[in-house]
Amino acid sequence: MIESFSLSTAHLFQDAMVAQARLRYKVFVERRGLPHQHYEDLEFDEFDTPSALYLVWRDSERVVRGLIRLLRTDRPYMLQSHWPHLVEGDAPSSEQIWEMTRVCVDKSVAPKVRRTIIPELLCAVSEHVGRSDGIGVIGVTRPHLISHFVRDGVCWLGAPDLIEGEIERAFYVPWEHIRPAYHCMKYGIGNVLYCSGRATERAA
Template identity: 25%
Template sequence: MQTTTLSFSNLHNHGELFANLFRARKQSFIIQKNWDLPEADDMEFDQYDTPQSRWIAIHDKGEVMAGIRLTPTTARCGIYSYMIRDAQKGILGGSIPQDLLYEEAPVEEQTWECSRVFVSHSIPQMYRRRVHFKMVEAMTGSARELGATRLIALTGANWPRWYGRCGLDAQAIGPEMWIDDGNFQCVSINLAGKMH
């Protein structure tokens, strides 16, 4: 199992991996979860997939097993910044409630948003924990390399059950809320303790 952090400046070095990551996102979010998201050429994408973001692929022998997108909270592209902040500002048209945070969404160089997190449904249950640990390792390592001391994410509300097991220092920064197909909550993940 390998992890690769992709950017617009290095994706040419990784063959089909970037496209395969977006194909796996379509499988996870559009086909499995039935979310209404943009797609083209059998790939899921949105307005946050810009050169400002980074994508982490966990893959083995060409198959994308899991993925994560990291976007700086300082990002700007037209009217968009990053998903959590744009939801709070009402830019996303209510698909995510505006009251998802207790405070104003941060815009800080050292804070990045973690989004489009998935594990392929084809991964057998007995391997999922190993994939989760690999995801956390890659996410925290890549975020640190980008200068992040904190990540924020809109994640499943069951996060306390497994974040600690994965070694993540996290706290809720918003209320639990029902979105589409489940309960979600915004969390802040402290990376300062993982800095070297």
């Protein structure tokens, strides 16, 4: 199940807000050893604002195992604020373009289940962008990762560079290519149960 919430709707989803911060700590601070801000076992940054949207993937025991955070690009966001040199020209600035950030998965999940987490989260991202009249998403990642999940439509915004110890690159994906069709077909992913603060159930 995918849950979608912001600061104003997090109370509808039990421990979702703290659980996503705990997963970020586990992935970025503990596993990768990155010097991200944290308090105890919760990772956070300056973009955890009321306008941020969190998409979390829960397992059958309702433990948060995956996350994508979405930031509107008409407000401060990571690529524009920290790595503008990754974009040739001006960085996107539009209420119709969202930045995917803090994308992470709990590596302790069994591989057979783990391989579906990002594809299902991307289905939810596609659903959100579509019903928000969005036109696409941007982000910064290792090139092979986005190309693995999104087989068509990836537009590179500039040259790669060393970011947090990895060679990464800024990308843009139009809305119609966000849903990972190949992985949905391969793993039998149909409609993804998608819950938000504005509706109890949606098919993504």
